Amino acid sequence: MYKLIKRTGDILFALIGILIFLPFFIPLAIALKLTGEGYIFYLQERRGYKNIKFKIYKFATMLKASPSLGTGSITVQNDWRLTPMGKYLRGSKVNEIPQLINILIGDMSVVGPRPLMEVDFLKFSKEMQGTFYNCKPGLTGIASIIFRDEEKIHSNTEIDPHEFDRLYIAPYKGALENWYQQHCNFRTDMLIIFLTAAVIVMPESKIVFHIFKDLPEMPEFMK
Numbered sequence: 001m002y003k004l005i006k007r008t009g010d011i012l013f014a015l016i017g018i019l020i021f022l023p024f025f026i027p028l029a030i031a032l033k034l035t036g037e038g039y040i041f042y043l044q045e046r047r048g049y050k051n052i053k054f055k056i057y058k059f060a061t062m063l064k065a066s067p068s069l070g071t072g073s074i075t076v077q078n079d080w081r082l083t084p085m086g087k088y089l090r091g092s093k094v095n096e097i098p099q100l101i102n103i104l105i106g107d108m109s110v111v112g113p114r115p116l117m118e119v120d121f122l123k124f125s126k127e128m129q130g131t132f133y134n135c136k137p138g139l140t141g142i143a144s145i146i147f148r149d150e151e152k153i154h155s156n157t158e159i160d161p162h163e164f165d166r167l168y169i170a171p172y173k174g175a176l177e178n179w180y181q182q183h184c185n186f187r188t189d190m191l192i193i194f195l196t197a198a199v200i201v202m203p204e205s206k207i208v209f210h211i212f213k214d215l216p217e218m219p220e221f222m223k
Contacts, residue, residue, distance in 0.1 A: 006186075007109075014100045041058070048107055049107075056099060057098035059089055067117075073119050100139075103139060110140065111188075112136045114141060123165055123166040125171075125174070135180075142215070143180075147173065179214075
């Protein structure tokens with residue numbers, strides 16, 4: 001029953017979101033076309049439900065060749081690969097809005113683990129790879145809230161960002177998504193949506209740990 005309710009909610013959320021955003025699309029599309037490399041959307045292969053791959057939709061914020069340049073799949077603060085519009089779209093999360101299309105067609109849900117590129121998915125343990133996408137990937141999720149400032153975390157490390165990702169970030173993200181799968185219900189999803197909006201307004205807030213008191217303990221590198 002919950003899966004049916006969640007899917008119905010996803011469709012309604014996506015339709016309402018698309019309708020609300022439509023008036024802003026044309027000026028944004030023109031701005032993207034006139035800046036950067038002149039393309040509007042960016043499609044990229046990601047891991048999805050039950051590890052089936054799909055194409056994710058985003059507004060273009062980086063150079064087309066960015067996956068093979070610089071830090072690859074990891075974005076750091078003031079990343080030189082960002083287009084003139086890109087840093088503003090990423091900061092406000094507006095670049096994620098086209099994923100409403102993925103939600104509408106069923107590739108994604110509103111709440112769930114973020115859909116990862118293959119290179120980042122392989123940083124998780126084999127055990128975690130087997131269970132990470134037992135639920136649909138989401139536009140937001142518990143790990144998305146806690147790692148909302150991941151670019152800053154990577155910018156403050158002295159070791160290779162991909163190695164830091166594998167050794168420190170991936171294990172904690174895995175623990176968080178495991179927690180979500182154990183607590184996946186209507187109440188949890190509504191609270192995650194509320195918290196997503198809250199941390200956009202108050203990015204330094206630790207309110208998530210007060211709302212969900214049984215979350216896996218925050219690792220030292222994030223304290």
